[in-house]
Amino acid sequence: MGSRLMNKKREAAELGRIRTGYSRPNPNPDKGPIPVKSRTFVLTSHSREYIEQAAKLYGGRVEQWTPQRSSIAQWRVITEAPELKAILPAGDPLHQYNEMWGGGGCERRCDGVTELLKSQPCVCLAKYGENWYERSARQVCRPTSRIGVFLPDMPDLGVWRLETKSHYAADVLAGGLDTVLQATEGKGLMPVRMWIEQRTRVVDGETKQFQVVMVVPSLPKLRHALSGPISTAAALDPASLDRPAIEAGPAVVPDYAAEARQCATVEAAREVWHRANKAGHVDPKGTDDLSQELIRIADDIGKGIDTQTGEEPGDDEPGPDDEGVYDGEFVEDGEQGDEPPAAYPPAQWPTAAVPGGGRR
Structure with a gap:
């Protein structure tokens, strides 16, 4: 039997990422790229083949792209599809932290109560209070949500990591997924629809726009999502859950x-x-x-009646006994002569064929 390291994560291979924004060059060469919020998902990967297939499925143009603070070029496509259909793997696929990144990598990672890298109380909460998330990303951590999903129409077996740094999206993602996990206990796959929803919020008389990533179970009826785990076949074809069952044909009765x-x-x-x-x-x-x-x-x-023809046995022909056996008659030797009757009459030569019997 195989074995596993108990202190290691068991995750599927990451084939690429699903992003909610991209960057464009800054007209000022002394400044960094300008971040842009996208109305549709942006798929990125080290594999050009994956991105080309994504462009065929979801629209968009394939282009080479280098992430910030990286020197390794990747490929990306800004999709044109309003939504993506995906499948959530078994277990809890959502990972959320408040994070701050710098030139040296991740500087702070907090679960909302404890900063985990240094095992200290939440720095942002202690310094800026409950509304710390309204401050600039340069001052505070950013609520980061990551969720791995399968894209069933893409090649190869692996997950695509959806990542968003929206405070409001963190609430919506956690609430929706927790409802599904409560019903399924994290067992089995779950088909979902994903899209980026634009919303507004008024704070202190000022209207602010923000994005929310929606991840909703893609099932014909709500009861399908809340009635427990579904089969893999149903996850790949959710419409099958609402198809009427094929009625069995009438049973064949033997003759x-x-x-x-x-x-x-x-x-x-x-x-x-x-x-x-x-x-x-x-x-x-x-x-x-x-x-x-x-x-x-x-x-x-x-x-003793013949069940096929209905003929009854004659008076001189007794029927079978209880076991269906007919009595047989044995003929003693000599009752019909010493020799059995000939099957055919003795052979005779035709007149013309008798030797010496011909006429000249």
């Missing part, structure tokens, strides 16, 4: 009467009735038509 007529004994004919009774094809009390017919056939067999 018990024909079987009984082939029997040589009464017991064998009765056994046919017992099989029909076990299958539920006759009345256990024997009052139905089929039972009555089987009884008549058994009686005919007992009387």
Whole structure:
């Protein structure tokens, strides 16, 4: 049997990422790229093949792209599809932290109460209070949500990591997924629809726009999402959950009467009735038509009547005994002569063929 390291994560290979924004060059060469919020998802990967396939499925133009603070070029496509259909893997696929990143990597990672890298109380909450998330990303951590999903129409087995740094999206993602996980207990796959929703919020008289990533179970009815785990086949084809079941055709009833007529004994004919009774094809009390017919056939067999033709045995031809055996007659030697009768008359030569019998 195989074994696993107990202190290691068991995650599927990451084939690419699903992003909610991109960057464009800054007109000022002394400044960094300008971040842009996208109305559709942006797929990125180290594999050009994956991005080309994504462009065929979801629209958009394939282009080479280098992430910020990286020197390794990747490929990306800004999709044109309003939504993506994906599948959530089993377990809890959502990971959320408040994070701050710098030139040296992740500087702070907090679960909202404790900053985990230095095992200290939440720095942002202690310094700026409950509304710390309204401050600039340069001052505070950013609520970061990551969720791995399968894209069933893309090649290869692996997950695409959806990542968003929206405070409001963090609430919506956690609430929706927790409802599904409560129903399924994290067992089995779950088909979902994902899209980016633009929303507004008024704070201190000022209207602010923000994005929310929606991840909603893609099932025909709500009860399908809340009734427990679904099969892998249903996850790949959710519409099958609402299709009417195919009705079974009428059961084929054996021709018990024909079987009984082939029997040589009464017991064998009765056994046919017992099989029909076990299958539920006759009345256990024997009052139905089929039972009555089987009884008549058994009686005919007992009387020696031919069940196929209905012919009765003659007076000089006794019928079979209880075991269906007919008495045979033995002929003693000598009763019909010492020699058995010839099957054919003795051969004779034709007149013309008798030697010496021809005429000249």
